[in-house]
Amino acid sequence: GDSVTQMEGPVTLSEEAFLTINCTYTATGYPSLFWYVQYPGEGLQLLLKATKADDKGSNKGFEATYRKETTSFHLEKGSVQVSDSAVYFCALSDKGFQKLVFGTGTRLLVSP
Amino acid sequence: GAGVSQSPRYKVAKRGQDVALRCDPISGHVSLFWYQQALGQGPEFLTYFQNEAQLDKSGLPSDRFFAERPEGSVSTLKIQRTQQEDSAVYLCASSATGYATNEKLFFGSGTQLSVL
Numbered sequence: 001g002d003s004v005t006q007m008e009g010p011v012t013l014s015e016e017a018f019l020t021i022n023c024t025y026t027a028t029g030y031p032s033l034f035w036y037v038q039y040p041g042e043g044l045q046l047l048l049k050a051t052k053a054d055d056k057g058s059n060k061g062f063e064a065t066y067r068k069e070t071t072s073f074h075l076e077k078g079s080v081q082v083s084d085s086a087v088y089f090c091a092l093s094d095k096g097f098q099k100l101v102f103g104t105g106t107r108l109l110v111s112p
Numbered sequence: 113g114a115g116v117s118q119s120p121r122y123k124v125a126k127r128g129q130d131v132a133l134r135c136d137p138i139s140g141h142v143s144l145f146w147y148q149q150a151l152g153q154g155p156e157f158l159t160y161f162q163n164e165a166q167l168d169k170s171g172l173p174s175d176r177f178f179a180e181r182p183e184g185s186v187s188t189l190k191i192q193r194t195q196q197e198d199s200a201v202y203l204c205a206s207s208a209t210g211y212a213t214n215e216k217l218f219f220g221s222g223t224q225l226s227v228l
Binding site: 004032041042043044045046051089091096097098099100101102103104105 | 115116143145147152153154155156157160168203205207213214215216217218219220221222
């Protein structure tokens, strides 16, 4: 079945450092890919998405590119802030944006 | 309301007890999903409603799990004879339109269930 693999955390960075969180997927078809973020005490929020190969999703300075050839959707940000500290989940869906298969999540800790 | 609301926020149950978890989706939202998130894991799909119809329950782990949405708004997830492996955060999510559309999901903060 479909699956998503993320790098284990926590990822610990200093403010203004460059961020990469790796995500690879296995799917039989051509899924849509997502990054969700969970801030402490809050519900999951959609951060960005891409629906086809070579699409780049972006939001709040975060970017991820749908790479079909490497089945990857790595999350990047050029300069992280303390407020970016959260758990980040990579996910896919074969149909629409709702029935999602999630990775295990990666905790990001950003220190001043 | 402004967002998806779940109650209770925390629930402690003794093994063998029945529990009921409530979800209030965003008003007017057609689709409602339940996910289960075990400690250190990503959420896993449990079941889906379109209005009052339960169209997909393929993720329910056993017949002890039952969900309903009788009037197409509030939903309840019921777990009978709880076991320790049921301990998890149960997430509810809703979206404005039907399944398999590109309408985004809005998640609640979840109910953390601990079975002792």
